[in-house]
Amino acid sequence: MANNAQALRCKTGIVGLDDVLHGGLITHRLYLVDGDPGSGKTTLALQFLLEGLRDGERCLYVTLSETRAELLAGARSHGWSLEGLEIAELAGDDEELNVDSQLTLYHPSEVELTETTRRVLDIVERANPDRMVFDSLSELRLLAQGSLRYRRQILALKQFFTRRKCTVLLVDDRTSEGPDMQLHSIAHGVLSLQQCAPAYGSIARQLQVVKFRGSDFRSGYHDFRIVPGGIEVYPRLASAEHGLAFERATVASGVAALDQLLGGGVDRGTCTLISGTPGTGKSTVTLQYAAAAAQRGEHAAVFAFDEVRSLLLHRAAALGIPVREGTGGGEIQIRQVDPADITPGEFAHIVRQCVERDRATVVVIDSLNGYLNAMPEAGFLTAQLHELLAYLNGQGVATFLVVAQRGLTPQNSDSPIDSSYLADTVIAMRMFEYAGSVRKAISVLKKRSGPHEESIRPIWFDSNGVHLGAPLMQLRGILTGVPVENACSDGSSRAGHAHGD
Numbered sequence: 001m002a003n004n005a006q007a008l009r010c011k012t013g014i015v016g017l018d019d020v021l022h023g024g025l026i027t028h029r030l031y032l033v034d035g036d037p038g039s040g041k042t043t044l045a046l047q048f049l050l051e052g053l054r055d056g057e058r059c060l061y062v063t064l065s066e067t068r069a070e071l072l073a074g075a076r077s078h079g080w081s082l083e084g085l086e087i088a089e090l091a092g093d094d095e096e097l098n099v100d101s102q103l104t105l106y107h108p109s110e111v112e113l114t115e116t117t118r119r120v121l122d123i124v125e126r127a128n129p130d131r132m133v134f135d136s137l138s139e140l141r142l143l144a145q146g147s148l149r150y151r152r153q154i155l156a157l158k159q160f161f162t163r164r165k166c167t168v169l170l171v172d173d174r175t176s177e178g179p180d181m182q183l184h185s186i187a188h189g190v191l192s193l194q195q196c197a198p199a200y201g202s203i204a205r206q207l208q209v210v211k212f213r214g215s216d217f218r219s220g221y222h223d224f225r226i227v228p229g230g231i232e233v234y235p236r237l238a239s240a241e242h243g244l245a246f247e248r249a250t251v252a253s254g255v256a257a258l259d260q261l262l263g264g265g266v267d268r269g270t271c272t273l274i275s276g277t278p279g280t281g282k283s284t285v286t287l288q289y290a291a292a293a294a295q296r297g298e299h300a301a302v303f304a305f306d307e308v309r310s311l312l313l314h315r316a317a318a319l320g321i322p323v324r325e326g327t328g329g330g331e332i333q334i335r336q337v338d339p340a341d342i343t344p345g346e347f348a349h350i351v352r353q354c355v356e357r358d359r360a361t362v363v364v365i366d367s368l369n370g371y372l373n374a375m376p377e378a379g380f381l382t383a384q385l386h387e388l389l390a391y392l393n394g395q396g397v398a399t400f401l402v403v404a405q406r407g408l409t410p411q412n413s414d415s416p417i418d419s420s421y422l423a424d425t426v427i428a429m430r431m432f433e434y435a436g437s438v439r440k441a442i443s444v445l446k447k448r449s450g451p452h453e454e455s456i457r458p459i460w461f462d463s464n465g466v467h468l469g470a471p472l473m474q475l476r477g478i479l480t481g482v483p484v485e486n487a488c489s490d491g492s493s494r495a496g497h498a499h500g501d
Contacts, residue, residue, distance in 0.1 A: 010131070010167055013051030014044065016233025016349075020209060020218045025189065028165045029213075030158045032137075032183050034172040035193030039205065040226050041171050042066065044193070045133040046075060046082075047230045048169055053084050057130035062088045062120060064139035065173075078230055088123045117153075121160065132161070135171040137183065151182050158186060188213045194221075201340030207233055223345025234345035237352070239390035246396030251362065254292035257468035258285070261444055263452040266425055268361070268396045270449055271389045273422070275403040276429030280440050281461055283307065284319060285429075286364040286400040288466050291321045293362040293398075294332050300362040301333045301354040303347075305370020306404070309336040320465045327358040339373035344384045347371070351388065355395050363392060367402035382422070389422055424448040429459070432478050441478050442468065 009024040018024045025031060035041050049059040063071065068089045075082050124132070134157075141150055154170075161168045172183060184190050190210040197203050206221040224233040250265040259265045266272050266289075274282045290300035304312055312334060316323045324331050333354060337347065354360040365371060372381055392399045401423065426445040431438055442459040444452040455471035456478050475483040 011051050011055075012044075013047035013054075014231050014233050016222070016224070016235050017044075017207070017231075019235045020207070020222055020233065021212065022215060022217055025167060026214055027167050028162060029188040030161055030168045030170065030186075031189040031191065032170050032172060032187040033191045033193070034174055034183070036195060037173050039193040039195045040224070040231055041173065041193060042071070042074060042135065043078070043226055043231050044191075045135060045169050045171055046071070046078075046080065049085055049131055049133060050080060050082075052131040058086075058128060059084075060086045060088065060124065060127045060129035060132045061135070062090060062123065062132065063135045064090050065136045078228055080230075086127050086129070088120075088127075090119060124160075124164065124166075128164070129166055131167050131169075133169045133171065137170055137172040147182065151186070154183065154186050184211065187211070204343050223343040225343075225346060234343070234349040236345060237348045237387045237391055239387050239394060242391050243394040244396055251289065251398040252292060253285075253289050253466075254295065255288060255466050255468065257457065258288075258442075258466065261442065261453045261455070261457055261468065262425070262427075263447060263450050266398055266447075267449045268398050269393045270424035271393060271399040271401060271422065272425040272427060273401050273403060274427045274429065275405055277405050277431060280429035280431055281459060281466075282402045282404070282429055283312075283366050284315070284321075284461055284466060285427075285442075285459075286366060286402060287312070287316055287321055287323075289398070289400060290332050290362050290364055291316070291323060294324060294330050295322070297329050298361045299327065299329055299331060299333070299354075299359050300364070301335065301351070301358070301360040302364040302366065303335050303337050303351070304366050305337045305339055305373070306367050307336075309334050318463065319461055320463050327354075329359070333358065333360070337370065339370045344371075348384075348388050348391075351392070355392065355397055360397065362398050362400070364400045365402065366400075367404050369404050386422055393424075425452075428479075430479055432475075432480075433482050434475070441472065443479075 008026060010027050011018055011024045012021070033041050033044060045061070049061060052059045061071065066074075068087050071087060072082060120134075137154075140153060157168075157170075170183070170187065189212040192208045192210050193205065194208070195203050195205045205224050205226070207224050208221050209217045209219065218235055218238070220236045222233055222236050224231055246268060249268050251268060252259050252265045253262075274285060276282050287302065290302055293300040302312075313323060313325075323334070325334060327333050335350070351363065354363065368385075371385070389399060389401075425447045428443050428445050430441045430443075432441055433439075440459050441456050443456040444454075446452075453471070455473075457471055458469040460467050460469075472478060472483075474486050476486055477483040
């Protein structure tokens with residue numbers, strides 16, 4: 001049996017789920033795990049029992065649906081051994097499923113139990129488990145042949161297991177139409193598993209704690225994934241629950257002119273949004289910030305939604321930007337993210353690991369467009385992004401968010417979402433035509449944490465990295481993409497060089 005420190009709570013074997021439940025399930029109670037076939041109910045149930053075995057508890061799996069062979073095969077797929085777990089296989093025979101049969105489950109002092117029910121209770125009496133899984137209730141529902149008998153059976157089971165001080169998971173596969181509200185009202189807690197198959201990409205799975213008597217819990221939907229080794233739950237990120245005392249400091253880019261444009265640089269605990277049309281150099285500027293952090297001995301993380309990792313490294317080498325990959329100080333972790341194969345909850349979990357485990361001080365999300373594609377419902381993007389950025393700010397991280405605008409010219413471009421209000425600093429990068437060629441410009445539209453230049457500077461890239469020229473005082477209309485030269489007092493024009501040299 002579990003020790004005294006674990007008497008009130010029992011771990012589920014799933015770290016993220018224990019976080020959602022604020023420590024795990026309350027012991028000696030009956031819980032319902034419901035979900036469509038394939039949503040991960042059996043995997044969750046086995047992890048719950050295996051955690052009990054690791055803690056020295058007696059565990060029992062009573063199955064009326066899956067066979068022992070199927071359970072063992074499922075366990076092997078995750079690399080688990082079910083040694084020490086008692087499995088009671090009680091597949092009903094044809095006679096028990098006959099419509100004329102009367103199968104009811106009441107208190108033993110009131111009604112004679114049927115053969116199947118007696119077998120279940122005999123096994124429990126003999127095994128005397130601390131944890132038990134009953135799979136599945138759909139079989140009992142069929143055998144009960146009526147909602148009243150079915151409810152009485154579940155109530156009797158609840159009383160029986162409570163007296164035996166056993167923590168029980170009842171598994172239901174939702175074969176009835178809609179959620180079984182009778183079960184919801186009887187159980188001490190209800191865990192609901194859902195899955196959605198998008199038109200393209202992998203299945204998205206979510207978990208919700210519908211009810212948990214006697215304890216607070218993290219409400220809402222939580223993304224989870226079934227991987228080799230079991231279920232991984234990614235609790236919904238609530239930025240208010242996380243915060244870290246840190247010293248406000250300026251984060252330099254390693255390019256003096258760029259830092260000057262930003263009034264000295266960006267600040268820790270702020271988010272910088274870099275927007276512009278494709279090809280203006282947004283990703284290169286953020287990579288420069290990551291490389292500068294690594295050169296200071298810090299750790300930086302780059303999440304590339306749009307660019308292949310190998311191409312990003314090749315581009316960095318061609319620009320002379322040093323990148324040493326790794327998860328420690330002086331290193332940059334470059335993680336290629338597939339928008340079709342990740343959920344927002346899982347992405348937030350990965351970002352948290354980089355910050356809390358690897359101590360990343362600079363985080364680059366490139367780009368918001370790819371993050372938007374990872375959202376099953378775009379209407380919640382702003383709320384998801386707000387929580388993630390608020391969390392990063394509270395951890396003292398300098399966050400860089402890239403937004404690729406649609407269109408090739410500023411007047412024809414727009415952003416996939418109005419995210420500028422979420423950012424503390426907004427940098428605009430533009431292309432403009434000059435002297436028969438296409439040039440690039442950079443400007444700072446806002447900076448909440450301090451002053452900045454209001455000028456527009458030319459920016460270009462070569463094998464020596466990022467370069468900024470002097471403010472483009474001789475041109476006006478740069479943000480339109482087709483600037484004109486300013487006239488001098490003598491009527492002549494001052495063209496100069498678009499590079500500012």
